[in-house]
Structure formats: structure tokens, C-alpha cells
Amino acid sequence: MRTHIGEVLALFREHRELSRTDVIDLSGLSRSTVNQRLAALEASGLIEQIGGGESTGGRPSSRFVFNADRARLLTADVGATGLVAAVCDLSGTPVRWVSRRVDVWEGPDAVLSVVDDAFDELLQGEDVWGVGIGVPGPVDFAAGEVVNPPIMTGWDRFDIRGWFARFGVPVMVENDANARAVAEAHQRHVDDLISLKVGTGIGSGLVFNGQIIRGGEGAAGDIGHTAAVASGDGEPLACRCGNAGCVEAYAGGWAILRDLAAAGVEAEHVSDVVALVRRGEGTAVRLVRQAGRVLGDAVADLVSILNPRTIVLSGQLAECEEVLLSGVRERVYQRSQPLATRHLSITVSELGEVAGVAGLALTTSERLLGTDDIDTLIDRLGVSDGLATG
Secondary structure, eight states: OOOSHHHHHHHHHHHSEEEHHHHHHHHOOOHHHHHHHHHHHHHHTSEEEEEEOOOSSSSOOEEEEEOTTSSEEEEEEEOSSEEEEEEEOTTSOEEEEEEEEOOGGGOHHHHHHHHHHHHHHHOOSOOEEEEEEEESSOEETTTTEEOSOSSOTTOTTOOHHHHTGGGOSOEEEEEHHHHHHHHHHHHHTOSSEEEEEESSSEEEEEEETTEEOOOTTSOTTOGGGSBOGGGGGSSOOBOTTSOBSBTHHHHSHHHHHHHHHHTTOOOOSHHHHHHHHHHTOHHHHHHHHHHHHHHHHHHHHHHHHHOOSEEEEESGGGGGTHHHHHHHHHHHHHHSOHHHHTTOEEEEOSSGGGHHHHHHHHHHHHHHHSTTTHHHHHHHHTOOTTOSOO
16 A cells, blocks of 8 residues: 655645655655655656755755646636636646636536537647536535536536546536635635635635635535625515525626616626726716625624635626725624734735636645545556555
8 A cells, every 4th residue: 555645745736846855854754765755756747856955965965846737637617607718737827728708507518518619729738637617506526516506507416527528537526616715715825715706696615724615515605695684675686596685686796787777877797897887987886885795794794703814806896896895894894893803804816817717726636636546646647666655
């Protein structure tokens, strides 16, 4: 039985560059075991030797670096009305990406066909090791299936993994907001974070103690379809999920488009809302700021209960920046416990449209290269000799 190779690789994924002596010191493994693990990882192409380190009187210690370009990951972040598809390296960094308009209500065949075409366009003959797909609904992470999605007609229990079987590699399926939360926590180096995706719809991903919180049924963080505080002010507004009074019915991009139309302001897509806000159009500014207040009300109790370090907003509507953020901050600081907000940062994502695909790549890479599954990959690469024991 092989041991420790995943732990050794994890050191390189965290620190990028290490000497043989560094690995021995950090891992606590014997020199002979470290030599075996380094030899296997180098043979697999997952690490590369980059020359000698500093000499202390003897021969300089060899240094190695994680080879994030050893293979590629294909990821697609599917939203309600658009998607981003990307080719990423093994460190989770998008290398190339494209965006496409889709309508998630057209069903999985139509949407995933667009993903297929985008992958074919992006690939340049590289070796693909994994596929990650993000979707705007609750996900049974172990099964890789969407479960009872409120807005994804025809997607319930659809075999997304089977759709991408042509690649012959592991396929990960994740909620889109969860994927963004993973990317934001990684990029900001924080362990406690709430990520709000605000576009056509609304979702949230929760990272606490460095781990994504999915919940027992994959529904954790679905604040878009919880009751809005605003719904108590009169007849609750109908939501596209079939219920009434949901946060999304007051603060989602589609709801703002509805209210703009009722006010006689022309806007067809969420991108049009952003353009109106940037031009200072009064009705759009008012509606977006109010949407921020609704979001702030929805997340305020989570702040008091979970005490995150950061709340980060991404998605098209987040491009309204301070107009949206001002409403969120107003309600969070007003309604959350002072101790929980003392050092709280509420900000907009710096990752832009690649936040989702980057998070999917990180999750997929962890699945492939983590300690539980690295043996399978090493076997597939045919470099398992000499790894009998540690």
C-alpha cells in the first residue's frame, strides 16, 4: 500500500517550490521515503526539478516546483442566462475562457451542447485530467446531480457526469455559488467567507474553517429562495420558483428588469441594468440600492451566527459596485451583532467573470490531486513502481 504521496504533493501545491530538505522538515518523513515520493512525482510530471538550493558546505540541495501545466482542467460555470467555459491549469488558474448566452430553462441538452462546443473551441490538444461543471441549483455533490432545482426545468437528477463521459476523466458537479466561494476564499486567503452571486438570480456559497458548507442535501446557502424581509410590507411578490416573497423576487436581476419595465425604463438584460446605473439613471440606481438592502437583510442573521471575515459579491449585478454594496452594508451593519461586524469586509469580487470557473478548477484539482485520490492518478500515469510503503 502506498502512503504519503498525496501529503507530499499537497506541500508543493501549497508552497509551490521546495527543496528535498524542506520536504523532509515539513512532512516529518524519512529521507528515503521522501526520495521515493519525489521520484514518483517527478516521473509523473507533477513536479519538476529547477536546480540547486543554497549550499551549507556540501552539495546544494535539489529544488522542485509544482508543475501546474502538466495537464488541463475543463470547467464551465453555468448561470441562468449565460455561462463561462474555461481551460484551467492544475492550480486552478484559467488559461483561456469564453462566455456564451444560454437559457437554463431550455434544459440540459440545449445548455450542455453549448458547453461542449465551447470546450471544443478552447482545447488545443492538451491532456485533460478533469471536468468541473457549476450549475445554479442544489447539487448532490457525491452523485454529481442537480436535485429539485427551483428554476432549472428538466435538470432534476440529469446525468451530467455521463454527458461528459467522452473525456474519460472524473467529472465534478457543483453549485455555482459554492464554486465562487471556493475561488474567493483561495484568492483572499481567508477561511471564513460568505460569497453572494448576484446576477439574473441570487445564490450564496459558504466557506467556514476553510471548508465549503454544502449541507445534508446540497441546499446550504440558497438565500435567493428564502423569505425576504420586504415581503412583510404587503402582498408578497411572485417568484419564478413558484413561491412568493423570495429574496430573489425583490433583489434578483430579473426582478429589477421587471420593475424597470413597470416604470417605463427600457432594459433587456442584467448588463443593461449595470449600464443604466453607471449612467446614473435614477430609477435603476434606486432599484439596485434597494436590492442591496434586501440582500443585506437576508444575510444579516448569517453574519451574526457564523461571524464571517468577508462577504464578497460577484456576478453581473455586482458590477454596480458601490450602489449595490451601500444597501448591503446598510442593512448588515444595522441588523447584525456589533462583534460580528467589527472586522467584517463587504466588497466586490476581484476575479470578475472567471470566479466560477476558477473555483470549479480548484475543486476538481483537489479531487484529482488530494490525498484520497492521488493513488488512482499515479496508477493511471504508470509511475507507481517503488511506492510500496513509507
